Amino acid sequence: MKDFHLDARLEGDTIALGESPLCLYRLMDDARWPWVILVPKRGGVTEIHDLDDADHDALCRESRTVARAMAAAFAADAMNVAKLGNVVAQLHLHHVVRHRNDPAWPGPVWGxxxxxxxxxxxxxxxxxxxxxxxxxLVVSGR
Structure with missing residues (x-):
């Protein structure tokens, strides 16, 4: 597997929160929404289905746990969890807290x-x- 390097755009648009054995935890630098991105530390991986079974299962568990924790902490009306990759190919998973009165409701936050x-x-x-x-979940990097 290729060496892991965080994509420059993700690094520039986000703030480090910490990491787990599998993922970097990054805060999207956009105050309109609580928005955390999980980036698996696996070089050359662009799709969830490209992860091996153990990493896939760990990412799903971490994502579910992050979504639940953020929904509770921020009284979310909805949690948007998405993998897009249209602009940044490196595998990363968005977790966005949504409220009925936010600037994009009920549509997506992108754009x-x-x-x-x-x-x-x-x-x-x-x-x-x-x-x-x-x-x-987060073990270092705060």
């Missing part, structure tokens, strides 16, 4: 308005909140 980067205070606050709700 809606302009990204609103977190300011320093907001970034620290959301990272701490996510770190608390994901503490059982």
């Amino acid at each position: 809606v308005g302009q990204r609103v980067p977190y300011d320093d205070r907001e970034r620290a606050e959301i990272a701490a909140r996510l770190s608390r709700c994901l503490d059982f």
